[in-house]
Amino acid sequence: MKLSKIIAIALLCSGSFALNAQEREIDRIAAVVDNGVVLKSDVSEVINRVKRNAAAQNQTLPSDSALHTQALERLILTSIQLQLGQRMGLQISDAQLDDTIRNIAQGENLSLDAFRQKVTADEGDFERFRERLREEMITGEVVRANVQRRIYISPKEVETLMKIMEEQGAVNEQYNLGHILITIPNQATNDDIQAAKERADKVLALLRDGSDFKRIAIASSSGSNALEGGDLGWQNINEMPTLFSEAIRGRKKTDIIGPLRSGAGFHILTIFDIRGENVAEIQEVKSRHILIKPSIILSEDRARSMLVEFAAKLRAGEADFAELAKEYSEDPGSKLNGGDLGWSDPSVFVPAFKDTLNRLQQNEISEPFRTEHGWHIAQVLDKRTMDATADKKSEQIYRMIFNRRYAEESANFLRELRNDAHIEVMSED
Structure with missing residues (x-):
């Protein structure tokens, strides 16, 4: 029996045993995609989001039938990517997700509470927004991991x-x-x-x-x-x-x-x-960081709490950044240099790291933040504007x-x- 029929029968059976034997509308399957499914409620959510965005921009839309086709296709492709991400072992932790949301909020000059209220007003469900963002981060990593290795530029x-x-x-x-x-x-x-x-x-x-x-x-x-x-x-x-x-x-x-x-x-x-x-001009920063990588032995919470302790000691003047980096950092490229990353355009780093460097003031030490490499604290030592000359x-x-x-x-x-x-x-x- 096909997967779609098995799932459909299971859903119908669960509906038939509703309280008081009353008929009720249940979520239905729009498509079966490899080992997953796309639900009709997901399709409706995408369509409603497109309609809200179009209304905000005074943009006319095609028929609901055309929107349904496009929304379903988008969700089918997302499902394929998420399943591949699962096979690749890709995960976005809650801490990573929270840090990304914090960066988005700061990019819009909003506090976290204000950003949550805005998302809730616009979309109705902040938790669904979080999970959709998590999915977008995973699908983005799936594409990057598989596409970058195809590219060679001489x-x-x-x-x-x-x-x-x-x-x-x-x-x-x-x-x-x-x-x-x-x-x-x-x-x-x-x-x-x-x-x-x-x-x-x-x-x-x-x-x-x-x-x-x-x-x-x-x-x-x-x-x-x-x-x-x-x-x-x-x-x-x-x-x-x-x-x-x-x-x-x-x-x-x-x-x-x-x-x-x-x-x-x-x-x-x-x-x-x-x-x-x-x-004509490029903004560069001179920065340093300490990286702690979670593992089977070292939990996410413990890795983060270590960096919370380091940051507190550094702000109180009770520790030296370079010495902590040499002793504890797990970035082999900067560890021996006291975590020093030299002068760089922030755009060369992964998004969470780039956003953190762009946000920090000179000599400010960041709160711990998560990237795909692990947990970091970072400090911007200096900033400069460079001409886009031949080099x-x-x-x-x-x-x-x-x-x-x-x-x-x-x-x-x-x-x-x-x-x-x-x-x-x-x-x-």
């Missing part, structure tokens, strides 16, 4: 792009692109390709007749950003997939571009906005190439995951 590539950019002059513009993807199935026949091309042409005709791009993206796109109206965010032209960067050169705001053919399908683009990018250009260009490759490989990786999964979408009846 010094020659960096040198070549640097020469091209110098020949073109300073290419500092950033583009906020909109994207619609009409997919082509694996091992597509000529008929499949022609059918996808016809769908893309119809979408293009609607857009050129004045239809709202974001509304059409939500209704029609198979891209990962479909529920965000196809919004890809701000990118330098050299960070985009080559197919996109070549197509938008010389184009202006609101232009509709495409269909562009790739292995994934047909792409339609628009330019929501263009802005100049200020890369920084190669780093920036490397990052541009990496971002482009990362976007391309992420899409390929997620498509492969989706194609390899067993998915059974349940009837609406």
Whole structure:
């Protein structure tokens, strides 16, 4: 008996024994995904969230049927990633989650209580927000762990792009692109390709007749950003997939571009906005840290409490940071230097570490915070502003190439995951 039937029967049986034998509505299964399920209540939650966001932005939406299809697809892909994360042993502890929420709140200039009230007012359930954030952190780690190892960038590539950019002059513009993807199935026949091309042409005709791009993206796109109206965010032209960067050169705001053919399908683009990018200055910090890694022997609580004690002694002047780092830190790269990380752009560190450094004042010692490496306390010793001179250009260009490759490989990786999964979408009846 298929997994979906077993689960459905179990749910129906549990409903049949309700108090007073009264019929009642129970949660139903929308899809079976490998060893997991997507519930209809989850689909409804995503749809309601999209509707709230659209209302706040005065954004029109497609039909509920189109929203249902997009929401279900988003949840199917999330389920696949979460199951892979479980097999990989990825976990986000409550402490890690709390620290991320604290960083988000501080980024919005809100206290934790004020942020909780805002989330509750906007979404109705703070605990559900926490768990959704945990899922987003896990899926993000799944993609990063599997995609980064696919990317190799040679010094020659960096040198070549640097020469091209110098020949073109300073290419500092950033583009906020909109994207619609009409997919082509694996091992597509000529008929499949022609059918996808016809769908893309119809979408293009609607857009050129004045239809709202974001509304059409939500209704029609198979891209990962479909529920965000196809919004890809701000990118330098050299960070985009080559197919996109070549197509938008010389184009202006609101232009509709495409269909562009790739292995994934047909792409339609628009330019929501263009802005100049200020890369003249880079903010760097000189910092140091102490890392304690939880283990079978050392619990999460004990690792954190050790750092609470260290921070208290350091603030009271009863201990020396460098000596504590040399004795206790488990970061082999900085331990012997007293935890010193030197001068760095905070963006080179993992998000929780970067956010902490950006938040700290000079000489301030942080509270213990969690990253995927373990528990840390950190101190910013100094800050400076650097010109983006020649020694920084190669780093920036490397990052541009990496971002482009990362976007391309992420899409390929997620498509492969989706194609390899067993998915059974349940009837609406």
